[in-house]
Amino acid sequence: MAELDKIDRMILKELQVDGRISNAELASRIGLAPTSMSDRVRRLTRLGYIAGFGARLDPHKLGLDLLVLIEVSLDKTTPDIFDKFAAAVRRAPEVLECHMVSGGFDYLVKARLKDMATYRAFLGDVLLSLPGVRETRSYPVIEEVKNNGPLPV
Amino acid sequence: MAELDKIDRMILKELQVDGRISNAELASRIGLAPTSMSDRVRRLTRLGYIAGFGARLDPHKLGLDLLVLIEVSLDKTTPDIFDKFAAAVRRAPEVLECHMVSGGFDYLVKARLKDMATYRAFLGDVLLSLPGVRETRSYPVIEEVKNNGPLPV
DNA sequence: CGAAGCTGCCGTAGAACATACGGAATGGAC
DNA sequence: GTCCATTCCGTATGTTCTACGGCAGCTTCG
Numbered sequence: 001m002a003e004l005d006k007i008d009r010m011i012l013k014e015l016q017v018d019g020r021i022s023n024a025e026l027a028s029r030i031g032l033a034p035t036s037m038s039d040r041v042r043r044l045t046r047l048g049y050i051a052g053f054g055a056r057l058d059p060h061k062l063g064l065d066l067l068v069l070i071e072v073s074l075d076k077t078t079p080d081i082f083d084k085f086a087a088a089v090r091r092a093p094e095v096l097e098c099h100m101v102s103g104g105f106d107y108l109v110k111a112r113l114k115d116m117a118t119y120r121a122f123l124g125d126v127l128l129s130l131p132g133v134r135e136t137r138s139y140p141v142i143e144e145v146k147n148n149g150p151l152p153v
Numbered sequence: 154m155a156e157l158d159k160i161d162r163m164i165l166k167e168l169q170v171d172g173r174i175s176n177a178e179l180a181s182r183i184g185l186a187p188t189s190m191s192d193r194v195r196r197l198t199r200l201g202y203i204a205g206f207g208a209r210l211d212p213h214k215l216g217l218d219l220l221v222l223i224e225v226s227l228d229k230t231t232p233d234i235f236d237k238f239a240a241a242v243r244r245a246p247e248v249l250e251c252h253m254v255s256g257g258f259d260y261l262v263k264a265r266l267k268d269m270a271t272y273r274a275f276l277g278d279v280l281l282s283l284p285g286v287r288e289t290r291s292y293p294v295i296e297e298v299k300n301n302g303p304l305p306v
Numbered sequence: 307c308g309a310a311g312c313t314g315c316c317g318t319a320g321a322a323c324a325t326a327c328g329g330a331a332t333g334g335a336c
Numbered sequence: 337g338t339c340c341a342t343t344c345c346g347t348a349t350g351t352t353c354t355a356c357g358g359c360a361g362c363t364t365c366g
Contacts, residue, residue, distance in 0.1 A: 015208035
């Protein structure tokens, strides 16, 4: 009941790559009966190893050709500045990721947009209009070397 | 045949959140017959809007408690340095993302590891041992405010 | 106008699939 | 040896997928 065995890890690896593989196909690939596979996948989901399933969309097909990384520094005057910023970021659909970091700045934001003009508007209307944002540094992505790599299991 | 209509966008939005929803359930949610839904999803996949499906795993359940962002600067002396670096990064399972950026440094790397000791080893054995890596700056993530947000469709 | 062609939708039917259930095999504790 | 827990498997039932053909609306073009 405790940990992950070798089979569990193989399952997780396969499901990361193809989350819609049929239970039967996955079972035969691993070398297990379909029902056993069903049991294991359900268990992995119940225990939280599998948080969910999702479709991977092609951003360029959707017209989102610009990926930007933004370093954000906040004014640390009022205590709820961080919460306000985090809430605003979670609301913004352009923002795919946002991490609070330790080091030279406070947050790193990853946003996907149509083009530079759209980014310019996003920067002014969303980011810079937030109270407490002291400084931002933008890094447009030239080449996506690796993206959404699977977790090592 | 050309673009995405309103129904297509709804489908993409739903499939991003739950990629394993049954075709029948998705059809009834959107208000379409199951067979029409099947046609549309197949079309979206064939045209490349849907690049694939995958399981979302919980990194902490897998013991990957440390998320680090690393800015990397390269020596621009030899022309194939960039290719070598990109290839190495694609090979490294700890690296989830790597983007070449325009600005103060060359690459931003996102890596997930067990702990600081593991990161220390990764930094020395993988990153710094690559030829051409001139400088790195590491930013451990304190709080993941937003992660793997869905693309706006 | 009207026929042809295209597109998107739907219903049917057979196959493939998922899953609840109970039974068998394995391995450890005592 | 006996008990218990775990993991696996086969069966059976209900659900789901999908290939196929038909129907309605729209456009095109003679």
